[in-house]
Amino acid sequence: MVSKTALTFYGGIGCIGGNKILLRDRDAKIFLDFGEPFNFGEKYFSRWLWPRESRFGLKDYFVLNLIEPLMGLYSEKMLEHVDLPYTEPEYQGIFISHIHSDHNRHLRFVDEKIPVYFGQTTLRMLESWQLTSRFSVGEHEFRTFRTGDRIKIDDLEIEPIHVDHSTPAAYGFLIHSSEGAIAYTGDLRRHGPMSHLTEDFINAVKEARPSVLICEGTRVAPKERRQNLTEKQVYQTCVDIVSRTKNLVVTTFYGRDVDRMKTFYKIAKKTNRRFIVSSRIAHLLNALLPDPGIEVPDPIRDESIGIYCRVLKRRYVWEKELLEHAIDAQYIRENQKNIILVLDFSQFAELIDIMPAEGSSFIHSMSEPFEEDDIEDEIKHNWCERFNLEFHQAHASGHCSKDEIFKLIKEINPKKVIPIHTEHPRLFKVKFDNALIPASRQQILL
Numbered sequence: 001m002v003s004k005t006a007l008t009f010y011g012g013i014g015c016i017g018g019n020k021i022l023l024r025d026r027d028a029k030i031f032l033d034f035g036e037p038f039n040f041g042e043k044y045f046s047r048w049l050w051p052r053e054s055r056f057g058l059k060d061y062f063v064l065n066l067i068e069p070l071m072g073l074y075s076e077k078m079l080e081h082v083d084l085p086y087t088e089p090e091y092q093g094i095f096i097s098h099i100h101s102d103h104n105r106h107l108r109f110v111d112e113k114i115p116v117y118f119g120q121t122t123l124r125m126l127e128s129w130q131l132t133s134r135f136s137v138g139e140h141e142f143r144t145f146r147t148g149d150r151i152k153i154d155d156l157e158i159e160p161i162h163v164d165h166s167t168p169a170a171y172g173f174l175i176h177s178s179e180g181a182i183a184y185t186g187d188l189r190r191h192g193p194m195s196h197l198t199e200d201f202i203n204a205v206k207e208a209r210p211s212v213l214i215c216e217g218t219r220v221a222p223k224e225r226r227q228n229l230t231e232k233q234v235y236q237t238c239v240d241i242v243s244r245t246k247n248l249v250v251t252t253f254y255g256r257d258v259d260r261m262k263t264f265y266k267i268a269k270k271t272n273r274r275f276i277v278s279s280r281i282a283h284l285l286n287a288l289l290p291d292p293g294i295e296v297p298d299p300i301r302d303e304s305i306g307i308y309c310r311v312l313k314r315r316y317v318w319e320k321e322l323l324e325h326a327i328d329a330q331y332i333r334e335n336q337k338n339i340i341l342v343l344d345f346s347q348f349a350e351l352i353d354i355m356p357a358e359g360s361s362f363i364h365s366m367s368e369p370f371e372e373d374d375i376e377d378e379i380k381h382n383w384c385e386r387f388n389l390e391f392h393q394a395h396a397s398g399h400c401s402k403d404e405i406f407k408l409i410k411e412i413n414p415k416k417v418i419p420i421h422t423e424h425p426r427l428f429k430v431k432f433d434n435a436l437i438p439a440s441r442q443q444i445l446l
């Protein structure tokens with residue numbers, strides 16, 4: 001008998017990010033995530049050569065075989081200059097696991113009539129992100145969910161279940177199909193401050209005895225080359241660094257790593273410093289204030305937080321209220337020993353106005369560079385050297401280690417495991433007889 005249920009992987013196989021998993025069950029067709037891989041298009045494009053998306057929509061991507069031309073999926077506007085005709089949607093929904101762009105960035109190509117399902121808090125973060133940057137996933141009908149919801153699409157029942165990751169409101173999915181349960185981890189970790197969320201996911205999936213587990217493997221590699229701290233250890237390491245620092249402390253972390261924002265807020269409190277953030281971070285914290293599950297500090301009313309105001313030619317409307325409370329480079333220069341300043345790489349030139357004094361520190365609180373000859377890493381070091389900043393590294397990953405992933409698979413004990421979001425799927429095969437590595441775009445029948 002022909003199987004009623006099938007999975008096709010249009011992204012995320014053999015690489016980190018870009019997950020795009022099509023699940024078909026009888027007449028129902030849904031996607032799990034719709035991301036852009038980190039190395040997207042690098043074979044043909046570079047910093048000086050860009051796809052002509054704003055003029056020709058999907059044309060360049062189709063011709064270069066970077067995106068699959070599927071009927072009934074993309075918006076009319078994106079198909080204006082390609083041979084694939086526009087037809088009414090053939091997909092009932094796209095389920096997004098979390099806010100990172102390697103899981104949702106290609107939504108901008110999708111027909112606005114196809115509903116997009118997001119965690120409630122993810123949508124709040126996304127609205128803040130789209131307002132404060134050039135990032136956009138396009139116009140869609142957004143439908144939000146929380147853990148405990150069950151969304152029915154024909155014979156499919158989709159259960160989003162929270163997991164801990166380096167952004168709030170990250171979810172895995174447990175899907176009840178005509179051919180048994182299918183579980184998808186999204187991105188997750190077990191060493192974070194909210195590890196109990198991941199345990200909830202594992203327990204629910206284990207109980208469902210899934211036919212297939214689609215499992216992330218970001219850190220599944222022959223050798224772990226990076227520092228491996230917990231969020232608590234990041235806190236302790238940084239408290240030590242800040243306590244030893246005579247003057248300014250500057251730090252950089254990922255823009256949506258709210259746990260890290262909270263960690264540095266606590267470090268600032270502990271070391272009697274003021275935590276100075278960008279207006280973009282302040283906007284995000286403000287947007288998350290109503291969510292009782294996340295407990296972020298109030299960037300406007302909490303006096304231990306300040307908002308750094310760069311000298312800019314024009315101000316955005318969204319910044320106005322925040323910048324009533326802003327402080328400038330001169331204030332930071334004059335109060336350096338009482339400050340922890342968050343500065344993105346793109347804002348490093350602010351150091352020219354701030355002029356950190358001898359005995360200042362820089363804490364790089366994100367992943368170490370992938371490549372040894374990483375050009376941005378070299379530039380960061382050059383700025384630190386020029387501006388009296390001693391370089392430190394302290395980061396907790398958003399992903400399970402290799403051992404944690406393998407333990408999780410053993411605990412869940414699925415009939416089949418499909419590795420995704422990993423450069424080393426073969427290592428799953430070595431460890432598990434039931435590991436299955438699909439080719440990209442290959443249909444797997446359940």
Ligand SMILES: [Zn+2]
Pocket residue numbers: 098100165187398
């Ligand atoms: Zn992620």
